[in-house]
Amino acid sequence: MTLTRNWISITAAGLLLSGCSSALTQNPDSSADALRLPGNQAGTHASPWETRATGSRDSIGRKARANTTAPPEDLWQLSRNHFELNLESDNPRVASQIRYYSKHQDYLDRVTDRAERYYHYILQQIIERGLPAELALLPVVESAYDPFAYSPSRAAGPWQFIPGTAKHFGLRKTWWYDGRRDIVASTDAALTYLEQLNKRFDGDWLLALAAYNAGGGTVSKAIRKNTKKGLATDFWSLDLPSETEAYVPKLLAIASLVKAPADYGVSLRALAVEPYFAIIETQGQIDLAQAAKMADTSSEEMALLNPGFSRWATDPEGPHRLLVPIDSAMQFENKLASLPAEQRVRWNRYRIQRGDSLSAIAARFNISTAAIRSANKLKSNRITAGKTLLIPGPANTSLAATVAQDGAAGTREKLSYKVRAGDSFWKIARSHKVSVSDLASWNKMTPRSTLKAGQQLTLWRDSSLASSAQRETLRKVGYSVRSGDSLSLIASRFSVSVADLKRWNGLNKGRYLQPGQKLTLFVNATDS
Structure with a gap:
């Protein structure tokens, strides 16, 4: 793996202009060569700064x-x-x-x-x-x-x-x-x-x-x-x-x-001229909670520096890089170099049961069917009872729960929820800190399906970085109704339910939408 420092200390750049080179003050042991932009040689041309x-x-x-x-x-x-x-x-x-x-x-x-x-x-x-x-x-x-x-x-x-x-x-x-x-x-x-x-x-x-x-x-x-x-x-x-x-x-x-x-009459807090992060090549998929621990930073900070990743790990198809705080870049690189590839992401073995479907298994482990197909080199969603699937999951076992079915090691704990009067997918999802789309998928429904009092729902609770990120990405969105819009069309566009749309906006059955009417929605940005 390679530490790609496409950053440079602006203070050092000022010195380069006068014919000198300098190392970052945060890392006095670094060589001057490590601080140059890719392809640059000291003194060959003016600093970009x-x-x-x-x-x-x-x-x-x-x-x-x-x-x-x-x-x-x-x-x-x-x-x-x-x-x-x-x-x-x-x-x-x-x-x-x-x-x-x-x-x-x-x-x-x-x-x-x-x-x-x-x-x-x-x-x-x-x-x-x-x-x-x-x-x-x-x-x-x-x-x-x-x-x-x-x-x-x-x-x-x-x-x-x-x-x-x-x-x-x-x-x-x-x-x-x-x-x-x-x-x-x-x-x-x-x-x-x-x-x-x-x-x-x-x-x-x-x-x-x-x-x-x-x-x-x-x-x-x-x-x-x-x-x-x-x-x-x-x-x-x-x-x-x-x-x-x-x-x-x-x-x-x-x-x-x-x-x-x-x-x-305003003031602006000074922003330091030193880089905030370094870009480190990982050469493959890695668990984000584990990466945060290796960088000696919080999972929240890792998520904010790498907001492109929607789940608990980086995308197996790339990009294979992480942004980490500049002060811990060397520490992270050294720990990454000594981490065996098989320990970057945890692989769970799941024995396929009669009646299982790939989508149901994917929902149970909070992963996509495409990710399971890729991990197991499957050409379609067809699976056979008795066979074993490899399911990627968080590498940090302290963050993983146990799936209470067939003794399979997994990343989520199965819960049962009884629907009450006035419940909606959005309300249940928010109270259990999961996404609406996941909740619907686990129960073979859509976010627009109707819930009935007394109905039993299945939830999978996760304490990993993924659920933490999802809690942070619920966004309030204002929407102006367009000509031809309907509640179902708007709900479908934003992956929410019609019932939630009505509740958020105090709508009733006898009221029609009007072009220009303002609606409020609560949308999970990582699912949209």
Whole structure:
């Protein structure tokens, strides 16, 4: 396994500019070579962290670039050094957003706390590509820097990719993994997308940003409309969706606050210039709870650094890498090197019983049928009683319970629940800290099935990282009813039940949905 350090100490980078090399202060025993970006050699070219001096602007508001050896005080200062957009506008739309954000110091504090884990990496990627540093603030607008953010349009992750766009840019979604939430993969995809949009709109970043929100076709259509009327085709002159017309001003307003917080009566907690995490290649699947223990960090921290993984382990198909706190990177790498491959994920042996189905076995062990087929090299879902299946499970036995059936070692404890009057899948799932989709699957039902008082349900209780992550990813989503929508259609789209939809919104049988009506839903982001 290889420790892939595609990060660099910004303090060290400042020294590189003056012809020196330096090791990270957190790890004084590291060699200077270990700190260089892949392919870099000391002194062969300028550091990717060199700052840009303020100067004249070109026709579309970009700053002229110049080098300086002054080391940044923190990441906010580094961002300012690399700002390129025109933030000196007194546009009323921007001013309105500045007034809003400047009145919500508590919101800025929360976003800063969330961003601390990811901002160094994202800013680094932006600077290395030669892009405006304001783009590092785009996740503030998109998701408030919450990697588990989920929207009514089914956009997910810090950069809020919708399923179609995510697929186009190679962000995979499996039972194990969602690339939209992966910090490394989603950042690469988002910056590539933004570069393409910037090129499409002839280097105009405001149009590119508008297209990121509304789609390139929408912006192009608005430009064509203005061109036919002989009107200006800059962002401020276009007739765009109201959300998009506010979207770009939001980013410019936040960048203005970062540029001169004191001018607007706000404060920004300093973000250290040192990397928060290191990226370590694992060469295969690994249990996340075990990885957290090896890195001497909490399971919650491991989940926040690796939000792309939806279950208790990394995806067996990859990506085979983990983000771990920078201070424990060497420790983790050393322990990983000495860990036998067969101990990275626990394998349970299950003897197939008469009447079993692959889907029922998968539900019992909280795993997908595809994962079982892959582990056992099965070409279909057909199984034979008496045969034995290998079922992957958490490697950390202290986190594993015992399946109370046939003495099979497993990862979950079987429970029985009697449905009461007023119960719903959502209510039962939330009280037992499981997902609605799992609860329905265990009982060979769908989240939209009707429950009856007295009905017996089967639950499998898990104390592993997976259930912990699921508890953290329940998101409140506001939805605006569209023409042609029905309760069943909306429920199906978000994998919830009609009964829950009615209960959350106080709906009754005699009331019809109206276009524009606002609904509230509670959605598990890892299942959507």
